[in-house]
Amino acid sequence: METLLLLLLLSVFLLSISNICLAKHIDNLISRTQFLKDGDTIISKGGTFEMGFFSPTNSSNRYVGIWYKQIPVQTVVWVANRDAPLADTSSSTVLKITKLGGQLALLGDKGQPVWSVNTSRSVQNPVAELLDSGNLVLRDAEDENPENFLWQSFDHPTDHWLPGVKFGWNIQTGHEIFFTAWKGENDPASGQYTLHLDPTGYPQYIIKNGTTEIFSSGPWNGLYFSATSSTRISPLINFQHGMVINKKEVYVWYNPSNNLGLFRFVVTSNGILKLWVWEDEMKQWVSNRGQPSDTCGTYGLCGGNGVCNIYQFRICVCLDTFLPNNNATATASLSQGCHRRKPLSCQNNGSSSDGFLKYSDIKLPDTKHSWYDESMSLQECERVCLRNCSCMAYSTLNISNGGSGCLIWYDDLVDIRTIPNGQDIYIRLAATEIPGIVNVKNKILVPCLSMLVVIVLAGVSLYLYFCKSKRKEQMLKQELELPIFDWSTISRATNNFSEMNKLGQGGFGTVYKGALDGGEEIAVKRLSKISTQGLEEFMNEVICIAKLQHRNLVKLLGCCISGEEKMLIYEYMPNKSLDFFIFDQTRKKLLDWLKRFNIINGIARGLLYLHQDSRLRIIHRDLKSSNVLLDIDLNPKISDFGLARSLVGNATGDNTKRVAGTHGYISPEYATHGIFSVKSDVFSFGVLVLEIVSGKRNNEFSNEDQYETLPGHAWKLYKEGESLKLVDEHIFDSYDVTQVLRSIHVGLLCVQQSSKDRPNMSSVVQMLVNDAALPQPKEPGFFVGRRAVFNSESSSAKHATSSLNEVTMSSLGPR
Template identity: 55%
Template sequence: MRRSLDLTRLVLTSNGYIQHLKWVDWTKRWHIYYNLPADYCDTHSLCGAYGSCDIDDTPVCGCLEKFVARYPQQWEKGDWSEGCVRRTPLNCKKEHVFIKYSGIKLPNNKYSQYNKTMTLKGCRQVCSRNCSCTAYSSLDISNGDKGCLFWFGELIDIRKLSVRGQDIYIKMDSSERESEAGSKRNKAMILTLMSFSLLMAMILLSLIFLLHKRKKKKKLLLKEDFALQMFQLSTLTRATNNFSLNNKIGEGGFGAVYKGLLEEGQEIAVKRLSRTSMQGIDEYKNEVIYIAKLQHRNLVRLLGCCIQGDEKMLIYEYMPNRSLDSYIFDQTKKKLLDWPKRFHIINGIARGLLYLHHDSRLQIIHRDLKASNVLLDIEMNPKISDFGMAKSVSGNEMGAKTHNVVGTYGYMSPEYAVDGMFSVKSDVFSFGVLLLEIVSCKKNRGFVHQNHNLNLLGHAWKLYKEDKSLELVDEQLVDFCNISQVLRSIQVGLLCVQQHPDDRPSMFSVVQMLANESLLPKAKEPGFFIERDVFGEEKSGSQTGSSKNDVTITLLDPR
């Protein structure tokens, strides 16, 4: 009888791959990979354009031969979404060739055409004449001489198969055929030299072995493993009273969040991935990759996960006071937050972002900082949550550009919402919006004033120019607050939401400005200070009820 797998503990590596702690044979290892959502070669566009997914390799994504990563630094960090490009750029109007790739699952056929009668030779001629045609393949592998399939545009969802793979012919620059021939000549020369002397062959093999061993050792030194506790589905079912509606405390695009109570008395929050949510699968992977590696008192703590059958869940520490938006935007509960508590929350969020941007090993850009993604513990300490949209960047402060703009209207910086450019300064902008919301107990989006049509940023900027910033403060705080501290906080918020990223301070500077009484620079005009009421509502995915005032968006280029 085959023994059942023991999934009591997993190891998360720096490239986002989850491995079992024990060595198991090939069949069992395949079974583990099949059940884990951290790679899943069947995930749409997991490896991006011209990336090949191999379930038996680590990492699972690699570029096809003669292709290189489009953004190498992102690729090395396990973000393969931007895919690969040809090593030698292709101009199909010039001389080109077709390179054969064998043993693969053919790419997504959304932008493909087929012909049932044409031979492969005819396919080659047709594809060669059409500049938009990027590849062709046999339509029927059982009868390779008849019928062919053409692809137009970039190739995605390629997967390496060991047995049932097919052949595909991809259009390439003619120099690649020459380099291939040169490679063959080099191999022949090496074989000839090896035939002259067995001793030389042994030396060559020894050198190759030593170089490979050194490279592997270096790779292991760079790898950082994190043990992640695995929860049994039965344990979480009992803890949440069979995922009762009474235990449900939030919902978003990924699925629902439930409050749970473990048998030993520990309260937990269980994020349950919806089986129909593709957005949720990406968020799940991001949460595992990033949160498991982050440790800071102002970041929510990931306790473990559950992967069993079709169920995929993340387990967090439970935040009894739910999310910040449930306080500052509620006419009754906001009275519980006096100015010292609010200033404590502002400073805690700032320190959490400082850790993400400068002190963590990954340098994380959150990309969706907002009131509903700040949770409050029993002592009202703030903890940043929901890293489903987070990105890791290199030391380059400007970050990167993306075609997939994700985030929440009202908190997104202009350069990110309009051009897809995100950096640590994008988070600084979001922090500035959040700071002004905490001070005023007003939402940036949906803000209404009887004398103008500006949003909260525009209103704060107008008052600042007129030297009337105190009018922005929540009315219940005016007579019971440190006025100089409040005015200083408002000016810091306006510095953070300035139009141009270079004008905004770093989070290190923000923490310093909030902590001392040094002279602050003059704030310049903020970005997005005109209210445009063209968006709908959203549901929040944090440990709270629905937040119907922000819109989390994902703008995707058409595939």
């Protein structure tokens, strides 16, 4: 009897609990007989999303919104009354379907509508339902088609572009689906930044600040928008996505094609379109690089016919054979654009002797003034453009499946930039401006006799040159088994060494980006005729690196010797060099601690290979941040072996009267006595580690006290137990304290004054990845807290402040 009584009491208790739960979580449907009040929530049938009242952080305003249900961080993806917040709520404040017209409305405490929706038609039995996609829909409960919506929130998004949302235009109704950022991080009100699909010309998406366009994606090319080719999402994140263009609608869509978990595109309150992915192990959202991603993302920054190149010191330049409209020499003034050096020859009847010059690896221009045909071939596209005097350029419309379609631009070309893995465009020029095209009229005016003399002399010269070049090529091939490229091949690959292809310049000469006939991207290091380095350094680099293969060394693809021309052909590194990132106040933010630690370990493994594991024992002698290149995934690759030396047998060092290298990275024994060894590279590596951790350049480091070198400053902080003060402020929120302190400790061990005290690279690699106790470091070289390192009476002291390689070409990456 007592057992039955207990069971009865337990049943009553469970029933009470059940009723309480029903009061808190109603069905995922709202009908005319139901409503949502503050404290209640609706959960989607699959449990992914939840809807209810919420208040942002540090705000007492109440909003109705939708957020993810299963994650601990409340992430609101849609807000109903974003511009009509409720100061407070009471039992009379509800979200319900009204009897009048069957509308969904948010009613205030006095019954007045605060927010409501306009439905396509009135029905007798409307219901509101939260779908597992995050879409709030209003539909007719009696309609057999559950997707025949009267209204849906996906047609009226706020700042989130969720999978399944059609981003674009309904041409028949004129309704636009676009996104508006929050006014602030904790203020859902409509902000000043909006994201639109612009259907003018060929569709592209744009970001606006009010009415001012601040970013243009360029056209959709069948795979992605033109501007996003350099910032595409990781291959691990796969999308089914595309653009639909027909007489009824124009829109872009995307859906996940594998089990990615949760992810979302957001227009942030500062005008950036970002992708966020939920990392379940980390229990936080992780963002992908957004758009606009850098200064060159600013719409129209370089004006009409100007090109933005973030890797150059002067980021705005004119297209080849174009001149600034106002003879501009500064970046800012180039915003007025550029004009052709020679006018086009097109006539009113459509006849023309103009031609086209191909530009590669660019973000295609703004397409507001464009025309397209989806079925036309590229050759037909050229003919159509040539017949129209207003046509300024053309390109392939769809690059998938081998390429198809035609896209044509009219008027000035606006918002062009260079990007890794960009697209090709053919820009119209006067025939005389295109390499290889000779004007027939000029040819007729040349006296036949003069031409004959020129041809004979040229023939003799070419014959002698050909024989000489062939002998050099055969010698190199026999010695190195290294591919030898023809001058014509490299010239063609670099657009005749065009300024548009220029990546950088230094003491060696100039580095150009190129693409071989098969499409392989290359970096061409061209020896300058006035270079401080000559054939010795050129051959040294070829001999040293040709026989080295390691994932953390830049790969030499071949060389070219043609007359006085000497060139090295390397694999192309799209992310330039390490110094381009860590010493720039904006770009260094892209290197969190995980990426920096990966770079430190990669450099260490590359040096270990050079010192111990390669066929030759190599001492680099010029290891520095600008000689560490970064690939597409920011993995480091050691480059520039012009000063490297190989050692015979078990030798670990040598000496020289010709001290070469870069001030700030040279070890004390090498600078003062010309003694170099594997420990010289270890010293340079230690300086690099401290630079990577601190984000400060050793050569330019300054401090208020007497410690004027970066190693000296790090040493002082280490002795005071304040090593974390060395850490770059841009990675404060992301670093692993143990890894950072260990990296600083290893860096100080590497820069010790005596080479005997420094560890070898085998030990360094182990120190970085293991947690064994580390020896205590001694004072670093060039430590100015005590007596000067250099003896003023030493004949070698002059080497301390000079460097043969101070101005050598130190980067093969884009400038």
